[in-house]
Amino acid sequence: MKTKLKNIKPWTIILIVFLVLSCKETPKTINIFVDETTKSEIQYGITKLEEALQNYGLAMNVVENSAEAQLIFKNNAKDKENDSFELSINEGQSTLSAYNTRGFLYGLQHIREQLRIGKSWHELTPKTVNAHYGFRAIKFNLPWYSYRKGENLALHHDTCKDLKFWESFLDMMVENKFNVLSLWNLHPYMYMVESEKFPKSKSFTDEEFKEWQAFHRGIFKMAKDRGIDTYVFNWNIFVSDEFSKAYNIGEYKKGSGFGTFWGEGETNALLEEYTREMVTKTINEYPNLTGVGITLGERMGGMTSEERRDWINRTFVKALKDADREAKLFYRAPLSAGLTSHGTVSKSTEILTREAIENIGLENDVYLGFKFNWSHGHSSPKLCIVHGGILTDTYWNPKPKNYKGVYTVRNEDFFALRWAQPDFIRDFINNNSQDYIGGTIIGSETYIPAKDYITKEEHRTWNYAFERQWLFYKVWGNLLYDSDTPDAYFEDALKQKFNITEASELIKGWKLGSMNANRLASFFQGRSDGTLYTEGFKAKRGKFIDIEQFINHPVLDSSYVNIKDFVAGNFEDAQITPIELADIAEKESKEAIAIANALKAEHPENKLLQIELSDIEAWGHYGLYFASKLKGAVALQTYKLKGDKTQQTEAINHLEKGLQHWKSLTEAMERYNVPVMPNQFDKAFSWRKHIKDAENDILVAKKD
Structure with missing residues (x-):
């Protein structure tokens, strides 16, 4: 006689589910099967796995019969240059396949990372990675x-x-x-x-x-x-x-x-x-x-x-x-x-x-x-x-x-x-x-x-x-x-480090702020070591990039046009103009600062997080200084070329805004860092001493 599904009581279903889950409970000891040669080559990774298991109250044991193992190491054909790995899972037994030592070490790390974010052994995620660069x-x-x-x-x-x-x-x-x-x-x-x-x-x-x-x-x-x-x-x-x-x-x-x-x-x-x-x-x-x-x-x-x-x-x-x-x-x-x-x-x-x-x-x-x-x-x-x-x-x-x-x-x-x-x-x-x-x-x-x-x-x-x-x-x-x-991988790392839930916002803040470094170095061509020091807005072996140099210096990436050529009309429609560059830098820098401020307010006692958020804030003010200087330089060069006094006034206004952002950048950098530090091309570098250089740009713009 067949039992009709509708006659099964709800508590019976709950009991069945409980029994099934109980059968998949993580064992107290994780047995691994690995040949002696491989074991000696990857001992570092095995030791790290054992330490990770111990943190979760689990032991590790090496067995001689693969049928008894929860983790089997499979050595593919030797290929010293192939760092790929595959973690496959079949009926509760995991197999880690790799071509060389590194592949096994990275596969073991994948397992440890899964445990670190709270997964049980039976919840491990299969993964295959083909190494991109050797x-x-x-x-x-x-x-x-x-x-x-x-x-x-x-x-x-x-x-x-x-x-x-x-x-x-x-x-x-x-x-x-x-x-x-x-x-x-x-x-x-x-x-x-x-x-x-x-x-x-x-x-x-x-x-x-x-x-x-x-x-x-x-x-x-x-x-x-x-x-x-x-x-x-x-x-x-x-x-x-x-x-x-x-x-x-x-x-x-x-x-x-x-x-x-x-x-x-x-x-x-x-x-x-x-x-x-x-x-x-x-x-x-x-x-x-x-x-x-x-x-x-x-x-x-x-x-x-x-x-x-x-x-x-x-x-x-x-x-x-x-x-x-x-x-x-x-x-x-x-x-x-x-x-x-x-x-x-x-x-x-x-x-x-x-x-x-x-x-x-x-x-x-x-x-x-x-x-x-x-x-x-x-x-x-x-x-x-x-x-x-x-x-x-x-x-x-x-x-x-x-x-x-x-x-x-x-x-x-x-x-x-x-x-x-x-x-x-x-x-x-x-x-x-x-x-x-x-x-x-x-x-x-x-x-x-x-x-x-x-x-x-x-x-x-x-x-x-x-x-x-x-x-x-x-x-x-x-x-x-x-x-x-994916970004989710870095978000997991941020969650673990700072014990926060807003990791997606944090990685977004890092992206928005950090991009300002790439923007300047793409727009202002650097060559040998001392020709550009981006975070200090410096060139010429340690000298601040003044407004005149900023106007005339060539770009690195031909997707951009420098200020002098832009004002003269010597550029292609497809090129990114200094004004367009300033607009995107301004928009994204404001977003970066907003994210940093919101997270600081949400986690006032998280000192380690506060320190790193200060850098996002600093990059934001850096980007706003960069944007203001771009707009000010375009206006100043236009005034010089055409004699339009309104452009001179606009240049002064932009550069004065930039000065305030440089001061805010200085405050952010001195909050947790020493105010003066040695640099290869400036034995006593500081952001504060370049306030006068930002002020000098304004004086240059005021000259008739």
Whole structure:
């Protein structure tokens, strides 16, 4: 006899549902099945998973029978370059499939993140990610024997010598799916190996040298455990002071400051032999080091492109071939096409470089590096220039077989102000994902994210500078890995960090405010490091961008038209005019400030949130200053060209409004940060001291 559904009592249905749910209750112990080789390679991730489970009262156990496991690790065909993963779930059993260590680590992180937002083991979400870029790197300039000099770099020395810092930094990298750490200084090799052929070149006592060896081995081992490749970069024809003095080589070593890395190249047999030996010994003695990077630029003045290529072949390339193991090469595209060290490009140099790499004879493919929009990558998402100018398609047509391009997105533009604009990164990826592009490096030349010298001590609740910029690294790293990462992912991170529900508004505020950095750097062309410092509204190696320079300076992105050409009528209809740019900056900056103020009012006791909201507010006033200056400059140039006094009055009014926004920006920046801080091109930078420059623009506008 069949029971009719309508005769079943409601309480019976409730009981059935309860029993079903009870059967799916999370077990007290999560059994995992993993082969020993994989387990040893991903021990870091397994340990992190076990710690996460313990936080929720669960234990973890490795079993020998896959049928008993709630989580099975499946090793696909080995592919060291494929960081993808798949988490599939079938009848309560999860299978994590990956091609390499990183894929497993990222899959395990996905599981931990699901648990962190409150899901039970049976509520885990399946996920498949195909890694977008294979090379996702951070450029980290070391404070010793650094390319540039200054307090802003030297103050990081002790922090960067502490392996606890590197453990924390590498944890951040793997959490955000960065897979390459690149370490930069003028001559890294003397800190890792000692020459046998040139014994007088020793730079340290035996005890000091052992400390440096342990330091580097510690970094490289921690990086490998986290699936992070490591490279050391230099600027080529540089040696230690001791080598220079003992063997009378390196006249430039007697100079100081800028002169130590800029000028004529010095080549001779001893220097080349020393370089080859040091590079080969480094590769042999540091098995966890992935590769080396070279620069065809500084200290190669007076050398032709052919001579520079040949020097690299005789030293670095030969050293790689002489080593006992394979190591990778990152080949930075020539920074100069002529005999100087100044940035230039030419088709002939591109042809020469392509031929050199195609005939390099190394086992591994080579990465060919370019600066994306020179030193100011947080500008336009379109490639406008590289170091030296505009490239032809020589490197990519026909498609290369043994190398891929990597863009370095430099940040010389904001160090105190936090930045997070995932839409810019998505646009960057959409514009620069050709099959010949292998990845991206982010990082700075004039800023080191180690010691936090910016935040006032009484407000700092973190240990290191990179932690105050946590969202910057989160949006960059995760989108470079998975370009489909939605804003919801970053919203979850914001909810967890600040214990708020308005995360969608917060990420919107970050987008609206941060975009002002990109607007200025797209409109006001920057080239080398000191030609633009966006957050300080500075150019010309530390000088404030005055109204006259603002009017006449060229744009970076040809989608825009500069003020002088706009007023003269020399522009295309499709170009964005200064007035249109001002209008959108004004509108979105006001929205950013409104969001910041609303969240501050809603969460007055949430100090950590208040600190970060202050940056959104600051970016808002920055954008309003930018908008006022754009409108004021257009009116002033119109007055100069046509003699219309009403335009002069309008210019003064706009610039006076801008002055008030600069003062508000200053107040926001001094609220939680030190009022004066060292900068590469301004030893005592502050927003407050530039109030007088904003006032001076008004005086200029008042002149007849």
